[in-house]
Amino acid sequence: MTLLYHPDTIAAIATAPGRGGVGVIRVSGQDLSAIVAGLIGRALTPRHAHFAKFKDEDGSVIDEGLALYFPGPNSFTGEHVLELQGHGGPVVMRMLLARCVALGARHAEPGEFTKRAFLNSKLDLAQAEAVADLIDAQSEAAARSALKSLDGAFSREINTLVEELINLRMLVEATIDFPEEDIDFLEAANARGRLNELQAQLARVLATASQGRLLREGMHVVLIGQPNVGKSSLMNALAGEEIAIVTDIAGTTRDTVRELIQLDGVPLHIIDTAGLRETTDTVEQIGIERTWRAVDKADLALLLLDSREGVTPHDEAILERLPPALPVLRVFNKIDLTGETAGVVGETEVHVSAQSGSGLDELRTRLLHMAGWHGANEGVFIARERHLDAIRRAAEHLINAGHAFHALELFAEELRLAQVTLNEITGEFSSDDLLGVIFSRFCIGK
Numbered sequence: 001m002t003l004l005y006h007p008d009t010i011a012a013i014a015t016a017p018g019r020g021g022v023g024v025i026r027v028s029g030q031d032l033s034a035i036v037a038g039l040i041g042r043a044l045t046p047r048h049a050h051f052a053k054f055k056d057e058d059g060s061v062i063d064e065g066l067a068l069y070f071p072g073p074n075s076f077t078g079e080h081v082l083e084l085q086g087h088g089g090p091v092v093m094r095m096l097l098a099r100c101v102a103l104g105a106r107h108a109e110p111g112e113f114t115k116r117a118f119l120n121s122k123l124d125l126a127q128a129e130a131v132a133d134l135i136d137a138q139s140e141a142a143a144r145s146a147l148k149s150l151d152g153a154f155s156r157e158i159n160t161l162v163e164e165l166i167n168l169r170m171l172v173e174a175t176i177d178f179p180e181e182d183i184d185f186l187e188a189a190n191a192r193g194r195l196n197e198l199q200a201q202l203a204r205v206l207a208t209a210s211q212g213r214l215l216r217e218g219m220h221v222v223l224i225g226q227p228n229v230g231k232s233s234l235m236n237a238l239a240g241e242e243i244a245i246v247t248d249i250a251g252t253t254r255d256t257v258r259e260l261i262q263l264d265g266v267p268l269h270i271i272d273t274a275g276l277r278e279t280t281d282t283v284e285q286i287g288i289e290r291t292w293r294a295v296d297k298a299d300l301a302l303l304l305l306d307s308r309e310g311v312t313p314h315d316e317a318i319l320e321r322l323p324p325a326l327p328v329l330r331v332f333n334k335i336d337l338t339g340e341t342a343g344v345v346g347e348t349e350v351h352v353s354a355q356s357g358s359g360l361d362e363l364r365t366r367l368l369h370m371a372g373w374h375g376a377n378e379g380v381f382i383a384r385e386r387h388l389d390a391i392r393r394a395a396e397h398l399i400n401a402g403h404a405f406h407a408l409e410l411f412a413e414e415l416r417l418a419q420v421t422l423n424e425i426t427g428e429f430s431s432d433d434l435l436g437v438i439f440s441r442f443c444i445g446k
């Protein structure tokens with residue numbers, strides 16, 4: 001068992017703050033004997049649920065509950081772990097935690113248990129991140145895919161790629177080291193074919209990881225348009241409840257209204273905004289400023305239009321002001337008043353009635369398509385932008401390698417860089433800064 005990293009013992013309330021039926025205190029360290037002796041007063045059989053009285057300094061009972069002892073290295077953190085399952089009231093939990101601290105533990109920082117699990121090689125970095133992503137999952141599909149990554153599905157893909165990269169590198173290094181070997185030798189060993197295969201594999205992993213990122217982060221979809229076109233009505237229809245106020249008074253929505261909905265397990269943050277028009281009303285003006293700010297942060301905009309009017313010069317002006325890279329879906333609303341057919345027209349147009357609901361299914365499908373969702377796929381593992389970034393950079397190095405096929409030193413170097421870049425995902429070599437950023441976002445007790 002490693003003593004390298006952490007001489008000190010950490011403790012935290014592992015259960016959510018507030019009242020609960022049962023609350024759990026978790027303690028991890030190299031030597032928990034003083035804490036076990038002080039709290040329980042007898043030795044604990046490994047991985048066995050003991051009913052025990054948890055004692056205070058003066059021998060009085062703080063709580064009675066279950067104590068579990070996991071000797072390292074066979075524990076979540078790889079260190080010795082003690083769990084106290086007490087009555088889940090905030091006061092009891094605080095008293096138990098304070099007792100652990102009095103007996104030599106210190107309060108754990110956010111993510112510190114999982115960080116220790118990582119440093120003790122119980123989990124790699126992608127798995128450790130998946131622990132947080134599982135806890136933060138906003139849909140069932142996101143939770144399932146986080147569990148896949150926690151189970152190592154993503155890491156295995158990366159490790160397979162890294163192994164194949166190493167094999168190819170060995171081949172190239174051998175060609176460099178033995179001058180009698182030359183390009184023909186590489187050709188004969190199908191180095192180019194293997195490079196192509198690596199590129200194809202990396203592209204597949206990127207595609208799956210992109211789906212995983214979408215499940216984790218969702219999309220920010222902003223509803224914009226002139227007053228009274230039906231933005232709030234559409235928001236409510238998509239959410240399935242009355243979230244935004246709907247009236248026939250133009251300028252009803254004066255602030256941005258946010259709601260999280262799920263389509264096919266993909267979390268969509270829908271933002272209803274104040275209708276865009278010239279106004280002298282100060283409150284409405286502020287709302288309109290907020291609309292533009294929401295637009296700047298959005299991944300996708302729905303421009304709502306009144307079917308009876310079509311695209312007016314005012315709408316053209318709105319379109320002009322949108323960021324050029326922002327994908328826009330034009331939603332012609334109120335087709336119940338014009339008798340138009342519901343559904344999608346081309347890539348960027350859909351005809352609906354927020355009131356009757358016609359065309360909304362087509363709108364949902366179109367939204368998912370624009371988000372880049374390819375349908376609920378069993379194999380999707382959760383991923384983060386950090387991972388996608390590393391995969392894209394590794395792919396660049398493989399492209400560079402392909403161009404350097406006849407400059408062996410350069411070819412070898414690009415392969416090495418691709419490997420190092422992929423290793424960032426599983427955290428083979430990771431900086432303290434990166435670990436700090438990742439684990440500080442965890443909750444306390446995890």
Ligand SMILES: Nc1nc2c(c(=O)[nH]1)N(C=O)[C@@H](CNc1ccc(C(=O)N[C@@H](CCC(=O)O)C(=O)O)cc1)CN2
Nearest residue numbers: 014024026068070073074075076077078083122131446
């Ligand atoms: N009570 C409790 N429930 C919990 C956790 C916990 O720490 N405590 N977990 C915390 O996140 C999750 C489960 N994760 C865990 C992961 C590994 C080990 C563990 O003891 N691993 C040992 C033994 C493995 C085995 O027996 O197969 C090891 O890896 O060596 C425990 C919990 C969710 N539920």
Ligand SMILES: Nc1nc2c(ncn2[C@@H]2O[C@H](COP(=O)(O)OP(=O)(O)OP(=O)(O)O)[C@@H](O)[C@H]2O)c(=O)[nH]1
Nearest residue numbers: 228229230231232233248251252253275334354355
């Ligand atoms: N007939 C019909 N009326 C609709 C439809 N959608 C919305 N409306 C009506 O249009 C009016 C304006 O709807 P809202 O949803 O408040 O429009 P908005 O774009 O949010 O308006 P602002 O808050 O002013 O920006 C209300 O009277 C709605 O009932 C529709 O599909 N068909």
Ligand SMILES: [K+]
Nearest residue numbers: 228247249252
């Ligand atoms: K309105």
